[in-house]
Amino acid sequence: MIASQELQQYWEQGYVVLPDCLDASVLDEVESRLDYYDADHHERLLGVGKEGISRANEIAFTANLAGKDRVLAEFVGSDPFVELATRILGPNVQLYWDQAVYKRPETAQDFPWHQDTGYVPTDPAHYLTCWIPLVDATIDNGCIWVIPGSHRQGMVTHQPTALGLQCYFGPDRGVPVPVSRGSVIAFSSLLFHRSGPNVSSQMRKAYVVQFSVEHAKHALTGEEFHNGPVIARGGRRVLSSPPHDDATTNSQGDEG
Numbered sequence: 001m002i003a004s005q006e007l008q009q010y011w012e013q014g015y016v017v018l019p020d021c022l023d024a025s026v027l028d029e030v031e032s033r034l035d036y037y038d039a040d041h042h043e044r045l046l047g048v049g050k051e052g053i054s055r056a057n058e059i060a061f062t063a064n065l066a067g068k069d070r071v072l073a074e075f076v077g078s079d080p081f082v083e084l085a086t087r088i089l090g091p092n093v094q095l096y097w098d099q100a101v102y103k104r105p106e107t108a109q110d111f112p113w114h115q116d117t118g119y120v121p122t123d124p125a126h127y128l129t130c131w132i133p134l135v136d137a138t139i140d141n142g143c144i145w146v147i148p149g150s151h152r153q154g155m156v157t158h159q160p161t162a163l164g165l166q167c168y169f170g171p172d173r174g175v176p177v178p179v180s181r182g183s184v185i186a187f188s189s190l191l192f193h194r195s196g197p198n199v200s201s202q203m204r205k206a207y208v209v210q211f212s213v214e215h216a217k218h219a220l221t222g223e224e225f226h227n228g229p230v231i232a233r234g235g236r237r238v239l240s241s242p243p244h245d246d247a248t249t250n251s252q253g254d255e256g
């Protein structure tokens with residue numbers, strides 16, 4: 001899934017696009033599960049308007065889905081992610097976090113510049129974010145933008161804003177990273193990134209899947225994370241017992 005040149009770009013620029021590395025029929029199944037959880041979450045959002053960084057009719061972050069869904073659990077623990085994550089993080093890897101991020105048509109606001117570690121500080125600070133589009137992500141529908149090389153600054157301060165935490169207010173517009181369905185953007189948890197408004201008439205759908213070394217801890221409390229299963233030990237895939245599908249409850253959380 002990742003060639004040496006791509007690995008080099010990841011370490012130098014903080015991100016790399018891995019084109020056409022996921023199977024379309026697998027993505028169909030993943031998308032239908034995410035649609036289900038997003039619809040359920042959005043229904044509740046309509047009642048409250050805003051919940052953390054999720055806003056009804058604009059953007060919904062629906063988190064920790066692989067822990068309760070067999071299709072998603074298999075997907076995040078599948079060979080492409082085991083290979084990618086072990087190349088970047090070493091032999092022992094766990095799922096740190098997963099969330100659907102659905103940006104609805106005509107969402108005028110961006111999701112502001114941040115590092116993923118700005119939301120929850122981790123030890124080690126570096127983990128791997130895989131941004132997986134379920135539809136082609138374009139400038140018009142709110143693709144990811146990055147500031148290449150910004151990961152080298154380490155963890156920086158974030159300020160709260162109405163749209164989410166923000167770590168950069170300067171003039172650098174960054175670079176857009178449009179990607180087609182089937183591709184993955186792999187980026188460092190320390191990379192400054194944002195997503196643009198969705199001025200299209202279609203939903204922009206993404207699944208954000210993050211992997212850390214096993215035993216990663218909260219940087220302030222020292223507590224180990226248990227948000228997801230170990231997917232690799234000794235560089236080899238770990239087959240975890242599948243969760244039973246949960247068709248009645250949902251969990252959400254905030255993680256930029």
Ligand SMILES: O=C(O)CCC(=O)C(=O)O
Binds near residue numbers: 101111193195256
């Ligand atoms: O998908 C998006 O619009 C933003 C997601 C993001 O930046 C994140 O989950 O860290």
